[in-house]
Amino acid sequence: xxxxxxxxxxxxxxxxxxxxxxxxxxxxxxxxxxxxxxxxxxxxxxxxxxxxxxxxxxxxxxxxxxxxxxxxxxxxxxxxxxxxxxxxxxxxxxxxxxxxxxxxxxx
Amino acid sequence: xxxxxxxxxxxxxxxxxxxxxxxxxxxxxxxxxxxxxxxxxxxxxxxxxxxxxxxxxxxxxxxxxxxxxxxxxxxxxxxxxxxxxxxxxxxxxxxxxxxxxxxxxxxxxxxxxxxxxxxx
Numbered sequence: 001x002x003x004x005x006x007x008x009x010x011x012x013x014x015x016x017x018x019x020x021x022x023x024x025x026x027x028x029x030x031x032x033x034x035x036x037x038x039x040x041x042x043x044x045x046x047x048x049x050x051x052x053x054x055x056x057x058x059x060x061x062x063x064x065x066x067x068x069x070x071x072x073x074x075x076x077x078x079x080x081x082x083x084x085x086x087x088x089x090x091x092x093x094x095x096x097x098x099x100x101x102x103x104x105x106x107x
Numbered sequence: 108x109x110x111x112x113x114x115x116x117x118x119x120x121x122x123x124x125x126x127x128x129x130x131x132x133x134x135x136x137x138x139x140x141x142x143x144x145x146x147x148x149x150x151x152x153x154x155x156x157x158x159x160x161x162x163x164x165x166x167x168x169x170x171x172x173x174x175x176x177x178x179x180x181x182x183x184x185x186x187x188x189x190x191x192x193x194x195x196x197x198x199x200x201x202x203x204x205x206x207x208x209x210x211x212x213x214x215x216x217x218x219x220x221x222x223x224x225x226x227x
């Protein structure tokens with residue numbers, strides 16, 4: 001199975017800060033990497049697919065990049081409503097696997 | 108708009124069975140792959156199973172292989188997860204999720220989840 005790691009596991013940022021989360025795959029997955037946001041007590045929601053494509057309706061302050069084994073998720077100006085856990089997920093190979101998540105809080 | 112509504116969760120004893128359902132609306136159900144993803148209390152997301160648009164191709168995670176079966180009824184716009192020989196470690200919120208394409212890619216819509224608790 002492809003193992004996904006994320007860093008950091010948690011972070012606290014001030015409103016307006018730039019937030020960056022990294023995701024690494026244990027083997028190359030091309031760009032078959034997605035990012036999901038899960039707000040407390042809610043179901044996950046897709047934000048970014050295929051490493052860098054923003055789902056329609058998702059604010060442009062969210063972005064993603066990377067290919068192969070190393071990926072980055074960025075919130076350019078974090079807002080209070082961005083408090084959530086963010087998961088990366090690969091679909092290059094079954095079984096699909098998620099990273100352990102990165103929890104974002106506001107100072 | 109796309110809606111996915113899970114049902115069938117509850118409290119069951121170890122070794123028993125449960126069937127989850129996911130009622131879909133707002134899209135052509137028979138054209139898309141569908142998934143089950145679970146989340147144990149306070150833990151991360153774990154993919155469980157996928158089924159292709161026509162039900163002919165199915166894959167399940169090793170952790171549930173031989174115990175869980177994914178299926179679908181396109182005439183009823185409903186996805187199912189038959190869970191047998193349940194264990195304490197199967198305790199989780201179970202989400203159904205729609206795939207972007209007919210087989211598998213990314214999960215573009217999710218249901219609200221249904222809680223399964225396996226406890227004696």
